[in-house]
Amino acid sequence: MTPGASDGLVVDAEVRRGSFSLTVSLAAAAGQVLGLLGPNGAGKSTLLAAMAGLTPVSSGRITLAGQVMDDAAAGTFVEASQRPVGFVFQNYRLFPHLTVAENVAFSPRARGMGRQAARSAAGHWLNRLGLTDLAQRKPDQLSGGQAQRVALARALAGQPALLLLDEPLSALDAGTRLDVRAELKQHLAEFTGPCVLVTHDPLEALVLADQLVVLEAGRIVQRGTPEHVARQPATEYVAKLVGLNLYAGHANGSRIALKAGGGFVAASQELHGEVLVAVRPSAIVVSNQHPQQSSARNIWPARLTGLTLLADRVRLDLEGQPSALADITPAAVAELSLSPGSQVWLAVKATEVAVYPRAGGQPD
Amino acid sequence: MVTRIAPSHLTARARARRSAWSGAPRSVPPPLLVPALIAVAFLVLPLAGLLIRAPWRHLAATLSGTDATQALILSLWTATVTTGISLVIGVPLAWVLARTTFPGQRLLRALVTLPLVLPPVVGGVALLLAFSRVGLIGQYLDSWFGLTIPFTPLAVVLAQTFVAMPFLIITVEGALRSADQGFEEAAATLGAKRMTVFRRVTVPLIAPSLGAGAVLCWARALGEFGATITFAGSFPGQTETMPIAVYYALENDPDAAIALSLVLLLVSVVVLVSLRDRWLRGGSVQ
Amino acid sequence: MRRFAVIAAGLVAVAAAGCSSSSSSSTPSASSSAPASGTITVFAAASLTETFTQLGKQFEAAHKGDTVKFSFGPSSGLEAQITSGAPADVFASASPTNMQGVVSAGDASNPRNFAKNTMEVAVPPSNPASVTSVNNLAKKSVKVALCQPQVPCGKVAAEVFKNAGITVKPVTLQPDVKSVLTQVETNNVDAGMVYVTDVMAAGSKVKGVTISASDNASTLYPIAALAHSTHESIAQAFVAYVLSPAGQQVLTAAGFQSP
Numbered sequence: 001m002t003p004g005a006s007d008g009l010v011v012d013a014e015v016r017r018g019s020f021s022l023t024v025s026l027a028a029a030a031g032q033v034l035g036l037l038g039p040n041g042a043g044k045s046t047l048l049a050a051m052a053g054l055t056p057v058s059s060g061r062i063t064l065a066g067q068v069m070d071d072a073a074a075g076t077f078v079e080a081s082q083r084p085v086g087f088v089f090q091n092y093r094l095f096p097h098l099t100v101a102e103n104v105a106f107s108p109r110a111r112g113m114g115r116q117a118a119r120s121a122a123g124h125w126l127n128r129l130g131l132t133d134l135a136q137r138k139p140d141q142l143s144g145g146q147a148q149r150v151a152l153a154r155a156l157a158g159q160p161a162l163l164l165l166d167e168p169l170s171a172l173d174a175g176t177r178l179d180v181r182a183e184l185k186q187h188l189a190e191f192t193g194p195c196v197l198v199t200h201d202p203l204e205a206l207v208l209a210d211q212l213v214v215l216e217a218g219r220i221v222q223r224g225t226p227e228h229v230a231r232q233p234a235t236e237y238v239a240k241l242v243g244l245n246l247y248a249g250h251a252n253g254s255r256i257a258l259k260a261g262g263g264f265v266a267a268s269q270e271l272h273g274e275v276l277v278a279v280r281p282s283a284i285v286v287s288n289q290h291p292q293q294s295s296a297r298n299i300w301p302a303r304l305t306g307l308t309l310l311a312d313r314v315r316l317d318l319e320g321q322p323s324a325l326a327d328i329t330p331a332a333v334a335e336l337s338l339s340p341g342s343q344v345w346l347a348v349k350a351t352e353v354a355v356y357p358r359a360g361g362q363p364d
Numbered sequence: 365m366v367t368r369i370a371p372s373h374l375t376a377r378a379r380a381r382r383s384a385w386s387g388a389p390r391s392v393p394p395p396l397l398v399p400a401l402i403a404v405a406f407l408v409l410p411l412a413g414l415l416i417r418a419p420w421r422h423l424a425a426t427l428s429g430t431d432a433t434q435a436l437i438l439s440l441w442t443a444t445v446t447t448g449i450s451l452v453i454g455v456p457l458a459w460v461l462a463r464t465t466f467p468g469q470r471l472l473r474a475l476v477t478l479p480l481v482l483p484p485v486v487g488g489v490a491l492l493l494a495f496s497r498v499g500l501i502g503q504y505l506d507s508w509f510g511l512t513i514p515f516t517p518l519a520v521v522l523a524q525t526f527v528a529m530p531f532l533i534i535t536v537e538g539a540l541r542s543a544d545q546g547f548e549e550a551a552a553t554l555g556a557k558r559m560t561v562f563r564r565v566t567v568p569l570i571a572p573s574l575g576a577g578a579v580l581c582w583a584r585a586l587g588e589f590g591a592t593i594t595f596a597g598s599f600p601g602q603t604e605t606m607p608i609a610v611y612y613a614l615e616n617d618p619d620a621a622i623a624l625s626l627v628l629l630l631v632s633v634v635v636l637v638s639l640r641d642r643w644l645r646g647g648s649v650q
Numbered sequence: 651m652r653r654f655a656v657i658a659a660g661l662v663a664v665a666a667a668g669c670s671s672s673s674s675s676s677t678p679s680a681s682s683s684a685p686a687s688g689t690i691t692v693f694a695a696a697s698l699t700e701t702f703t704q705l706g707k708q709f710e711a712a713h714k715g716d717t718v719k720f721s722f723g724p725s726s727g728l729e730a731q732i733t734s735g736a737p738a739d740v741f742a743s744a745s746p747t748n749m750q751g752v753v754s755a756g757d758a759s760n761p762r763n764f765a766k767n768t769m770e771v772a773v774p775p776s777n778p779a780s781v782t783s784v785n786n787l788a789k790k791s792v793k794v795a796l797c798q799p800q801v802p803c804g805k806v807a808a809e810v811f812k813n814a815g816i817t818v819k820p821v822t823l824q825p826d827v828k829s830v831l832t833q834v835e836t837n838n839v840d841a842g843m844v845y846v847t848d849v850m851a852a853g854s855k856v857k858g859v860t861i862s863a864s865d866n867a868s869t870l871y872p873i874a875a876l877a878h879s880t881h882e883s884i885a886q887a888f889v890a891y892v893l894s895p896a897g898q899q900v901l902t903a904a905g906f907q908s909p
Contacts, residue, residue: 052553080552087553093546097568106564110556158554489836498837514838515793515821597795597822597833604823611825615726616800618734 008032008194009162013060013072015043015050021058022046022218028194028211030065035209035226036198039237042215044198048164051196052087053080065161065193081110086155088165092147094139100150101126101135107158125153129187145176152187163188163195169204181207202242203311206230214238232356233278243315245279245324251355262321265297266353275355281315283352284326287345288336296347304342307333318346411629418626419619426623431600435609436627442520442605443585449521450529450581455574458533459562462540473537480530487526488594495522495595519596520603524585531584535577539570583632687715688881690888691737693728694720695744695802695871696826697767697844700851701904702742708900709891716884724801724826732757732876739879740888742871744827745802749872761874763909764892765901767845768868769803769810771859772834772852779840784861787841788816795833795842796820802869803827807843809867831856847905870909 008029015022022043028034036044049055051062053069056077062070064085069078086107094103105122113121126132129149139147148168155163168184169177185208188195199205205212206226214222214229214237222234233239239246249258251271256264264277285291291299302320309315313327316338324346338344374382392400419426461473479487495502495513505511513519547569551561567574589607596603598612606628613621694702699722706718721728721738725748732738733755741758743749744767752758773781779792787794796818797804804823811818824830827844834842835855849858873892875885891897898908 054549054552079557080549081555081557083553085553087550089546089550091546093550095547095550095565095568097571106551106556107554110551110554110560110564154554492836492838496836496838593825594829594832597838598798598824599820599822612798612800612823615724615730615798618730 007065009034009051009196010061010063011047011051013050013057013062013070015046015055016058017046017055020046020218022050022215024213024215024220026213026220026223028196030193031191033188033195033197033208033210035205035212036196036215037200037202037205037212037229037238037241038215041217043218044215045166047215048087048166048196048198051162052085052164053078053083084159084161086158086160086163088148088151088155088163088168090167091171092139092151094142094147094150094154096139099136099138100131100142103139103150104131104153104157106154111158122153122157125157129153143176144172145180148172148180149183152184156187156191161193163191163193165195165197167198167200170200177201184208200241202230206242232354239278243281243325243327245281245284245322247277247279247322249275249277251275254350256353256355258322260322262300264348264353265350266355267351268355271355278354278356279324279348279352281325281327282313283348284324285347286316286318286326286328286332286336286338287347290345291347294347295349297350298346298348298353300346302344302346304338304340304344306340307338318344320346414622414625414629418622423623423626426617426620427627429617429620431604431609432624432627434601435604435606435624436631438517438520438601438604439586439606439628440631442517442524443582445521446524446528446585447532447578447582449525450532451574451578454529454532454581455536455567458536458540459566461533462537476533477530479527480534484527484588484590484592485594488523488591491519491523491526491591491595495519514595515597515599515603517596517602520592520605523591523595524588527588527591528581528584532577532581535573535580536570539573539577540566543569579636582635586628586632688884689717689719690739690879690881690884691719691721692740692742692888693732693736693738694722694740694742695725695728696722696828697744697803697847698722698742698871699828701847701901701906705892705897705900708896709888712891713884713887716887718888722828724798726798726800726802727825735878737878737880738876739881739885740873740875742873742892743802744871745805745869746872747805748802749874752874752876757878758874758876761872762889762893763870764873764897765871765906766868766909767847767871767906768866769806769843769861770846770849771861772831772842772844772849772856773840773859774834774837775854775857776837777857778837781841781859783859784810784814784865785816787811787818787843790819792841793839794818794820795822795824795830795839797827797830797843798823798825801826803830803843803845806867806869810843810861810865813867814861814865845905850905868907871906 008027010027012025020043024047026034036047038044046055050057050070057070057072059072061068061072064083068074068076069083070076095106098106101119101122104125105118108118108121109115123132126135129152131146131149131153134142134146134150139150142150148171152168169181172180181204188208197208199208209226212224212226212229213220214235216235216237222229222238229238230242230244233242233244233246236246247258247260249256249264251273253272254266254269256266256275256277258264258277266277285296300320302318302324304316305319306317307314308317309330310327314330314333316326316328318324318326326346336344457476461469461476492499492514494500495505497503497506497512497514502513505513513522543566547565548561551565556564587607588605589611592603592605593608598604598608606624610621610624610628613624692702692706702720706720709718710716725743725745728741729743729748729751732741732752741749741752742764749758749761753761771781771784771787773779779786781787781792786792796807799805799808803826821839822833824833827848830842831844831848831852833839835852841859846858849856873889875882875889879885902908
């Protein structure tokens with residue numbers, strides 16, 4: 001995989017922070033939103049910090065729009081304040097002693113604009129993000145959603161060439177998150193430069209990102225479109241993250257014996273050896289009784305241990321051999337009178353069982 | 365097994381009072397109350413003594429016979445200049461101590477806080493050794509510029525700065541250490557160079573501590589005696605500050621001493637009360 | 651709070667004096683039947699620092715079991731402390747005026763003069779202003795340190811200037827004669843008006859410029875046991891010692907004249 005366009009962000013570096021080491025090689029093209037997924041401690045914040053110039057790389061290079069930002073070998077380093085980077089922090093970090101308008105005007109003024117010019121630049125961005133009414137408020141008088149928008153406006157007001165967002169929606173409650181996410185998508189689409197977005201939320205990644213990069217323990221373990229990553233997750237973490245059922249097993253023709261117990265029959269007959277089996281939660285049919293004469297080749301009993309309400313479905317946590325996540329409609333939950341402890345039968349068609357070799361699929 | 369709990373009785377009025385206090389303790393537990401009262405007594409009784417024994421009826425007459433006006437004006441402006449100087453040179457030093465590391469930093473910090481523990485007269489002698497006309501630096505000031513520092517108001521300011529500036533430095537250093545540097549990082553990403561960050565983000569965020577430190581510095585400078593009288597000497601109008609005037613008055617005319625003390629007390633209370641709400645809440649803006 | 655350092659210092663000094671005088675004593679009553687063993691506190695003029703310290707040691711050697719503690723300072727300040735109730739046992743003043751103040755307040759009676767002192771001009775060893783007589787002090791270019799006017803050494807200096815017919819504008823008015831001496835010793839001033847005994851006591855640290863007998867003024871040093879002393883017999887014994895030939899010898903050797 002070769003890092004892409006020279007008009008975007010190219011990172012090919014190693015960053016060492018204490019005993020932690022991060023090695024990545026990635027690129028984000030102009031106008032593209034790169035989603036950075038990974039568990040805590042994977043190195044996402046470190047990577048963002050390196051892109052922003054808050055920490056130097058230990059080896060390698062970072063270039064933005066063709067200009068070298070950081071080159072360990074050549075000794076070149078562009079300070080954070082000199083880089084055309086806008087950063088939206090997880091907790092926003094709005095300056096508490098300045099009003100919303102002054103916060104947004106901070107970057108233009110810091111970069112040399114006169115007071116009046118900065119004020120009108122800020123006004124323009126406040127307008128675009130619907131914040132004009134809040135211009136004179138102080139950050140502690142803002143709601144979470146409003147603060148998030150101010151943080152975005154503040155970052156954009158500096159006319160950055162690269163936009164970095166660190167978990168931009170995580171501080172918001174579920175309801176606000178939905179609205180803000182939609183708005184954010186629109187603003188990101190309007191942003192002409194590359195954009196790197198760190199997130200924990202799979203839905204957020206699926207909605208906002210054009211490309212996903214999954215980091216684990218300082219290394220990239222998978223990259224690709226969100227759909228691809230969701231459908232063919234390379235690691236347990238990603239599978240869990242997007243709610244996919246992922247199992248390790250040993251294949252012998254079309255039969256796979258799962259390490260966790262139980263087995264699957266897959267449509268493919270060619271596989272042998274160590275494999276990963278993926279079954280989408282929405283592909284599992286849940287019944288109160290053992291289905292009679294079904295086309296599904298995989299039927300097994302399970303016990304319901306938990307229910308989670310998602311946007312348009314209910315995700316069931318089922319314990320059995322193997323255990324699984326299954327998505328069904330709320331109506332179905334009511335019809336089947338499901339509650340924790342209920343004994344059910346699960347069915348999955350062989351054609352819905354995705355199997356791929358253990359080494360992890362690398363996308364095109 | 366549930367142990368029997370004996371509820372206490374809460375009248376309607378007590379209920380209303382408790383909910384009005386919204387969580388604040390409604391009474392002080394005795395092990396804390398008694399020492400607290402003793403502390404209050406320690407602080408209040410001498411002040412009460414001052415107020416009670418004051419020659420209220422002929423206060424004006426008593427004061428007019430002293431160097432009160434000259435001494436007060438001198439004390440006020442020298443303390444203010446001292447605070448100004450301490451802010452200009454002390455805050456950068458506090459920043460260096462809080463935000464950088466270099467070999468010998470601990471030693472530097474100890475030296476900076478030395479005037480806090482040094483007896484003021486010792487401080488005065490030290491200043492003499494440095495700045496008198498035969499002093500380490502003083503001799504060059506004298507021979508090159510004809511500048512003699514002792515016995516001038518400049519000496520008063522120097523003596524006050526020596527003893528009072530450490531208060532400001534320590535307060536500001538503490539505030540900088542505990543401040544959230546995330547804001548400074550954010551400012552950097554927004555294009556602010558280091559001095560801009562210092563000016564527009566760091567300093568405003570520690571404003572309460574800065575104010576508290578400045579008030580402490582001013583108060584310490586106002587009350588400075590030992591170093592001043594040794595280094596600057598004492599001469600009415602030139603170097604006789606209020607504390608010195610009070611000390612001399614004590615020998616001559618105790619009533620005058622009390623009157624002068626009252627003036628100093630009044631001025632100090634006015635300054636502290638007018639600044640209290642804005643500055644003495646301490647800490648930094650979150 | 652440093653603002654009240656002065657009053658507090660006064661109170662603390664009083665308390666300290668009180669503590670030191672009662673810390674090791676076991677006798678409460680002030681009658682003559684109290685055992686002659688205990689600690690007394692002597693308030694003495696600053697100019698008596700060296701001589702009285704020595705007299706104290708000699709007294710303790712001669713009176714086993716008794717301890718003498720000193721508080722040296724300007725006589726006017728000591729007078730103020732005594733009349734406000736400071737627990738001292740003996741007062742030795744550098745001026746009859748301050749003793750009179752104590753007597754009028756009822757805190758002492760029957761003072762006796764035990765020494766006389768005259769003034770001398772002290773200059774730094776290098777004599778930077780080339781002072782050769784007290785008249786030089788009137789020159790504007792000469793930096794002079796004096797005692798505060800209400801302190802004995804200040805009053806006597808004023809008398810000297812009157813006798814010499816000169817006006818002297820000092821650069822500083824110090825609280826007591828010893829701090830005037832310090833200003834001279836550190837070469838911070840060109841000259842200071844101190845007592846003859848101070849110049850002697852300072853040794854090579856200062857040089858003395860004699861004041862002619864016609865210009866010079868003197869001050870008498872009275873001593874008295876204080877009325878509220880808790881160790882009257884020891885106090886009286888100390889007073890007697892100072893007045894005795896043994897005591898007078900020490901004083902004369904230091905440059906004091908007999909009263």
